[in-house]
Amino acid sequence: MAKLESLVARLEAARLGTFVVGSVLLLLRADLSVSPVIPTIVGSVALAAFVALVVRHRRLRRRLRRERAAFTLARVGLRRVARDWPALHGALEEFGYEDPLLEPQAASDESHPYLADLDLFGPASVRALLGLTPSATGSETLRDWLSAPAPAAEVHRRQAAVRVLADDPDGRDTLAIEGLLIDRVGTSAWRTFKVWLDSPSVFPDQVPGWSRKVAWALPAVTLGLLVAWSFNLVPAGAWLATLVLQTILALRWGGALGEYFDAAGARSPGLRRHHPLFAAWESYEPRGSALDDFRAPLLPTAGLRASEEIRSLERWLDAASSHGSMMHHVYSIALLWDVHLASGLERWRARAGAAVPAWFEALGQLEALSALATLAHDQPEWSFPDIHDGDPGFAAEALGHPLLSDTTRRPSDVTLDGPGGFLLVTGSNMSGKSTLLRSIGLAAVLGQAGSVVCARRLEMTPLRTFTSMRIHDSLTEGVSHFMAELLRLKALVDAANARGADQDGFEAYDAPPALLYLIDEVLQGTNSEERRVAARRIISHLLDSHAIGAVTTHDLALHEEPRLDDSSRKVHFRETVEEEGDQVLSFDYVLRPGLATSRNALKLLRIVGLDSEP
Template sequence: RIAGSLYRALSAPGERFAAFSGVFSVVERARFDSKPLVELKGRLAASGARPSTEMRRLVRALSFIQLREQPLFHIPINVLLLWDLGWAGALERWRERCGPRLRGWLDGLADLEALSSLAGFSFDNPSYPFPEVRDGEARLLAEGLGHPLLPSSRRVCNDLALPSPGAALIVTGSNMAGKTTLLRTLGINAVLALAGAPVCARKLRLSPLAVRTSMRVQDSLARGLSYFYAEIERLKGVLDACDQGPVLFLLDEVMQGTNTAERQIASRAIVRRLLGRGAIGAIATHDLALTTLEQETGGQARNVHFTDRIEDGKMSFDYTMRPGVVATTNALALLRKVGIELPEASGRRAESAGCGSDE
């Protein structure tokens, strides 16, 4: 029974143990010049045992126990040699010898993998500069900030500034004009910077920040969770993070899951609370009622926008961030473009920003 329980517990991860043995061998043979990598390698060898050797011993023991799957061979050899008992003892001795060290070995390997990923990103993007990260109050200043996953031929970079605690951008704009991409650009570069990687920008200066978002919220049938409740849980997490230190928040179409009146009240209250707690960030919205926050906060929250152009009946976007509130909308034009006719509509593209507050 003991051997059977050991086999059931270890048969699934057994293949991964074999892979770890090979990776540990590579690390043990590698020669590092960087002090952090030398220290990391030293941690793996600190116990005196070679992780690769011990992993091979574990895999060998597991492979012999797997003979249980071949009853014509297993039954007689187990009766004659007490096969299961012998290899169960070998596994127990391995656990006593290496069990306390295993977590440290795997943590060291995880650290090396993370550093390798950052080094690979830097190698693949030699033109990306490293950011300037300085302790102090919350701030983020970027020049030529772009999304690293967009090809350089299509990437449009923008300058933006969140110079002090409580600074925010209220981002309005036409559909498909680039609002959400701006939030993603800001978030991914902040994460790269704080992880120690280069960034997709001409220059980026920021303080240590916890990046918190309310984007791509999903309901859950399994959890019995509506879209609205999933969103307010996410927003509560963003607010709670402000109690732990400086926060960079990124909110996309806040409170979509409720009616217009309650959405406007709740959205304004949440943004005000974030700014009051010294967080910095950006809010992408079609709800133009939020744009009055610029006046109400004395300019701490600044309005910026993206827009579109229609030339010769074709819609185009330049993805350039501009100051102020968007002056045009394009929802009806996009509906017509995909073949959805709206006889009750005037058929004209909305020219007033107020026409599209609930797109």
């Protein structure tokens, strides 16, 4: 790539040199001490060379950008596998790639059942482990898939497609490079474009329908009068009068047509650079039929091919993108050009507009599948979960947290009993309790999106995940930490009891799946006695619902209530302290049966030097 960059730089210099030499020789040919023929010939050759260099330079720049995209894709892949988040983001930023799901605010929705707790989105997140989704619909689709579980049949359909893409890394990389080469579309621009697709025609809603005939006839009349005037056949006032009329009409219609062009995307280049990506997916030949349903909307139907129609739209929008410039005003008056542009866009919208949402939806799904396939390829030891209908259940072998590297991850076998039981996880601070809950939640979410999960094996039924882990108080809303946790737990219990088929987000189900609840350090914000009573009541509510889940606690007495003791499967983590020399606290992160038998709060106090009496 360095050689290509050097060649492009040399061509830029040569292009400038030939232009300067050619221009100077032609301009000064009569003032030189040699025959004018010689500088005329040399100057013409130099300008011809300039044109050839311009064409060559453009081709090499396109090639260089493609090679940079391939280089970026390789760098991102290495950083992704190494979990080197700063370097990964640096590589993306260097290329100019932006993804809203990698922004810090992407996981800030605390009202969602689990997004704020499971690190699915954000700079150091599960999203960073997945492949790229350059289009606006790709990011939207991936967010939707990771924000709500799909029915088992849909999960199986996605799994089959992910397997096909995961087994074809070369083809997937080719598609990813094409994706990197498109211009990114902002969310607001994409929404505006979708509104434009369904908006009423600009003719005659904002501009009279007869304007299209006038746009052809009036400039022709003006040109004819101008030619006649040049032969002294008519007075100058004739063609000036029609030109003034054109100016009045152009100004009268210009405001409405300018807004029309902006809504269509004339000021958003990203909407005009998608046709190569559509063409790449159209020509892609998968190794199996699992992608056929997803690719079907992109295949030619009724004489329409997505890539060709998107290219046609790009040409119209390219022409409209100069709206507001000085030269555009000249065209708009002389030719009533805006009317012709709007008429062309209306013809395109009548022909292909209805199919565009399905095309971009298909593109978004294919990009989301490719992103999941990247994870499956990067982590061949991970598995696709076996998801089937039946009584709620979750059983995993060698379950780990996907954001931890292979060298630091300590997998555990985890089983969540059916309704009426729960997993009670105890252990000291920093021993791995919260990580275990997140591992369970991420496996359930990724698995029901169609992805592989960080486990040797996972068998589960469809589940709705709901977490209560990162709780924040709010000074502005006057909500304490304890109240915030209570409100979160109230929402969790209500979700566990919600079994109606009309529940938001689960219209595809006969009834919403059972709830998978994950509660970390239940009710930390009050005294021990009241916390124990309140926690027992909340867990009892969950045991009475059709839900399964896990609860972590430091309170070893929480299980002493007979019902909770009988209903809980007890597991724990432990730590060790090196008592000789500098005291070092270490953990093996091995999940063991039973309750924790050790505590470490005072040991930690001593390690940081705060154990002495004041």
